[in-house]
Amino acid sequence: xxIAHVREHGAPAGTPWRLAAALDADGTxxxxxxxxxxxxxxxxxxxxxxSALFRQPITTLDAHLASGMRVDALGDLLDAEPDxxxxxxxxxxxxxxxxxxxxxxxxxxxxxxxxxWKRREMEIPEAWYRLPIFYFSNVSEIRGPGDPxxxxxxxxxxxxxxxxxxxxxxxxxxxxxxxxxxxxxxxxILNDWSxxxxxxxxxxxxxxxxxxxxxxxSIGPWLVTPDELADARRDNGYELAMTASxxxxxxxxxxxxxxxxxxxxxxxxxxxxxxxxxxxLLGSGTVGxxxxxxxxxxxxxxxxxxxxxxxxxVERLGxxxxxxxxxxx
Numbered sequence: 001x002x003i004a005h006v007r008e009h010g011a012p013a014g015t016p017w018r019l020a021a022a023l024d025a026d027g028t029x030x031x032x033x034x035x036x037x038x039x040x041x042x043x044x045x046x047x048x049x050x051s052a053l054f055r056q057p058i059t060t061l062d063a064h065l066a067s068g069m070r071v072d073a074l075g076d077l078l079d080a081e082p083d084x085x086x087x088x089x090x091x092x093x094x095x096x097x098x099x100x101x102x103x104x105x106x107x108x109x110x111x112x113x114x115x116x117w118k119r120r121e122m123e124i125p126e127a128w129y130r131l132p133i134f135y136f137s138n139v140s141e142i143r144g145p146g147d148p149x150x151x152x153x154x155x156x157x158x159x160x161x162x163x164x165x166x167x168x169x170x171x172x173x174x175x176x177x178x179x180x181x182x183x184x185x186x187x188x189i190l191n192d193w194s195x196x197x198x199x200x201x202x203x204x205x206x207x208x209x210x211x212x213x214x215x216x217x218s219i220g221p222w223l224v225t226p227d228e229l230a231d232a233r234r235d236n237g238y239e240l241a242m243t244a245s246x247x248x249x250x251x252x253x254x255x256x257x258x259x260x261x262x263x264x265x266x267x268x269x270x271x272x273x274x275x276x277x278x279x280x281l282l283g284s285g286t287v288g289x290x291x292x293x294x295x296x297x298x299x300x301x302x303x304x305x306x307x308x309x310x311x312x313x314v315e316r317l318g319x320x321x322x323x324x325x326x327x328x329x
Contacts, residue, residue: 001075002027003061003186004222005094005144006086017094019058020086021078027222027318029085034058036080051076061223062098065278070169071185071225095144096188096223097167103142103217103281104134104270105163105192108236108261109254111288132261132269134282137192138214145220145320150306150327152215155195158304158324162244162252162290162312164237165190166263167223168280175271180264183276186223189312189320190283193217196293196303219281221318229316236262240315242287246308251299254287256314 004027005017020030037058041047047054053073058064064074107113107128117124127133143149151158169185192213199212232238237256244252266282289295292303304310306326313319 001072001078001225001228002222003071003074003225004030004096004220005060005098006030006091007094008090009092011092017060017098019061019064019074020091021074022222023082023085028088030088030091031078031080031082031085033074033077036077036082039080039083040077053077060098061096062279065169065185070278071167071223093145093221095142095219096186096221097142097219097279097281100139100142100167100279100281101277103137103139103283104266105137105190105283105285106132106134106261106266107285108132108259108266109285109287109290110260111254111258112286112290112294115288115294129260132266134266134270135209135213137217137283141214141216143216143218143322145218146322147218148323148325149193149216149218150325151304152195152198152211153327155198155212156303157196159194159196159292160244160246160304160310160312161192161194161286162242162254163190163192163286164188164242164256164284164314164317165219166266166282166284168267168276168282169278171275171277172267172271173275174273175267175276177262177265177268180267180271181226181262183267183271184226184263186225187229187317188219188223189221189314189317190281191218191310191312191320191322192283192286194291194293218320218322220320224317232316236260236265237284240317242290242314243312244290245311245313246300246304248309249300251292251295252287252290254290256284256287258288259284
């Protein structure tokens with residue numbers, strides 16, 4: 001199942017997002033889930049008595065999770081016969097979670113980590129191989145597909161980071177890695193933007209990252225439930241290609257299956273002694289070659305500039321495109 005927040009192109013400012021599910025594998029036709037709920041209750045009123053899913057309007061995925069239901073419960077709405085499916089070409093897509101409660105970003109790909117430490121003429125610390133390391137990022141600056149991004153004040157080294165994110169959809173605490181992925185309702189593409197010059201200064205005091213990271217995070221275009229990926233499972237991830245392109249030129253390519261840590265291990269680490277809440281996001285960290293800091297000199301020769309268009313793509317998760325613009329006055 002693919003789940004997205006949508007509204008028509010050209011809808012008035014402030015038009016609320018609608019929660020929709022894809023009716024085909026390519027995401028070209030979409031079902032309005034609130035319209036589906038109303039149709040199913042009209043055809044069989046007892047549904048509203050038998051299931052909480054049918055007793056309240058379907059608004060956003062945020063509200064659905066807050067009501068105590070998991071992502072896969074929405075599958076019961078796919079029984080509806082849509083009067084008029086929505087065509088993707090007529091829709092704008094929003095972030096799959098509008099306001100996630102928290103966002104932890106991990107550091108799970110050895111190739112990327114090794115490149116970063118090699119630049120410092122050092123080996124990867126032994127602790128990295130034992131501990132899934134993460135930092136907290138800013139959930140107030142979540143962007144969706146097509147939403148512009150700009151370099152923050154004082155930065156001229158804007159970089160993309162090609163990642164996968166997992167959405168936690170049930171409360172957990174101290175969950176073992178073997179069961180960690182049971183807490184995940186779906187996966188989506190994540191661009192963990194970086195201002196490398198600000199980040200470089202901050203790391204000299206060994207605290208952070210802070211302003212080098214928290215100005216924007218892009219997610220989308222939709223949430224894909226784990227069952228859609230099951231046949232591609234390999235090692236600690238999935239044998240699915242991850243690519244990044246700037247202005248149509250592919251610069252980065254890797255595979256999710258090359259992750260050193262699984263999302264189950266990340267859930268175990270994140271939930272140790274604390275509660276994870278429905279809607280929390282966990283980022284994988286950057287796949288090998290998945291940022292300009294690694295491949296700028298040989299591939300592009302510069303950092304991102306206004307006028308660039310960045311597209312991240314992950315097989316079966318879709319593609320996430322972002323225009324880079326001048327920082328607003």
